[in-house]
Amino acid sequence: MKILLIGAHGTLGQAVQANLAARHSIVSVGRNSGDYRADLAQPASLAALLDKVGKVDAIVSAAGNVHFGPLAEMTAEQFNIGLQDKLLGQVQLALLAQRYLNDGGSVTLTSGILSTDPIRYGASASAVNGAIEAFVAAAALELPRGLRINAVSPTVLTESMAAYGAYFAGFEPVSAERAALAYQRSVEGAQTGRVYQVQ
Numbered sequence: 001m002k003i004l005l006i007g008a009h010g011t012l013g014q015a016v017q018a019n020l021a022a023r024h025s026i027v028s029v030g031r032n033s034g035d036y037r038a039d040l041a042q043p044a045s046l047a048a049l050l051d052k053v054g055k056v057d058a059i060v061s062a063a064g065n066v067h068f069g070p071l072a073e074m075t076a077e078q079f080n081i082g083l084q085d086k087l088l089g090q091v092q093l094a095l096l097a098q099r100y101l102n103d104g105g106s107v108t109l110t111s112g113i114l115s116t117d118p119i120r121y122g123a124s125a126s127a128v129n130g131a132i133e134a135f136v137a138a139a140a141l142e143l144p145r146g147l148r149i150n151a152v153s154p155t156v157l158t159e160s161m162a163a164y165g166a167y168f169a170g171f172e173p174v175s176a177e178r179a180a181l182a183y184q185r186s187v188e189g190a191q192t193g194r195v196y197q198v199q
C-alpha cells in the first residue's frame with residue numbers, strides 16, 4: 001500500500017513508520033520534517049499536500065497539538081489551539097480522504113487516553129480527543145467506496161515519560177512500538193468506526 005503518514009518523525013510516528021514501512025511504501029509528512037511539508041493547523045496546506053501526493057491507500061495521522069495548562073488560567077485562544085490543530089486538522093484529513101483514497105482505503109487518526117481518563121491540565125486535550133473519537137464513529141457510517149476510518153487512543157508512551165510522566169501519576173505507560181500495532185490493525189484490518197485504546 002501507499003500510505004501517507006503525518007507526523008512520521010515524532011515519538012509515536014517513528015514507531016508507526018517502522019511498523020508500516022516493513023510492508024508498505026510510506027510518504028512521510030511534517031511541518032519541518034519528512035518527504036513533504038504540511039501543517040494540520042493550516043487546512044489549505046493539507047489540500048495542497050494531497051494534490052501533490054495524489055491517490056493513496058491509507059492516510060495515517062500520528063500528530064496534533066493541544067494546549068496543556070491549568071483551567072483557572074486557560075483562555076479561549078489557548079483552547080482553540082487544539083480545536084484548529086489536532087481536531088480540525090485531522091478532520092480535514094478525513095474530509096480530503098474521500099477524494100484522495102483509493103477504493104477500500106483507510107483513515108487512521110490519533111486521539112489519546114485523556115478522552116476517557118482525564119488528568120489535571122488536560123481539559124483541552126480531553127475535549128479534543130473525545131471529539132475525534134465521536135467524529136470517527138459517525139464518519140464511518142457515511143464513507144463511500146468501502147473507505148474506513150478509525151482512531152487510535154494511546155495512553156502515555158514510555159518514551160514520553162521523561163517529559164509528561166509527572167502529569168500521569170500512576171498511569172502505566174506503553175511503548176510506542178506497542179501503540180504502533182493499533183495503527184497496523186487499523187490500516188491492514190477490516191474494521192471501521194473503531195477507537196483502538198492502547199493501555
Ligand SMILES: NC(=O)c1ccc[n+]([C@@H]2O[C@H](COP(=O)([O-])OP(=O)(O)OC[C@H]3O[C@@H](n4cnc5c(N)ncnc54)[C@H](OP(=O)(O)O)[C@@H]3O)[C@@H](O)[C@H]2O)c1
Pocket residue numbers: 006007008009010011012013029030031032033034038039040041062063064065085086110111112113153154155156157158160164
Ligand atoms: N507521546 C505520548 O505519550 C502520546 C500519548 C497519547 C497520544 N499522543 C498523541 O500522539 C500524537 C503525536 O504525539 P508525539 O508525542 O509523537 O508528538 P511529537 O513527538 O511531538 O511528534 C509530532 C510529529 O508530528 C509532526 N507535527 C507536529 N505538529 C504538526 C502539525 N501541526 N502538522 C503536521 N505535522 C505536525 C512533527 O514534525 P514537525 O515538527 O516537523 O512538524 C512530528 O513529526 C499527538 O496527537 C499526541 O497528542 C501522544
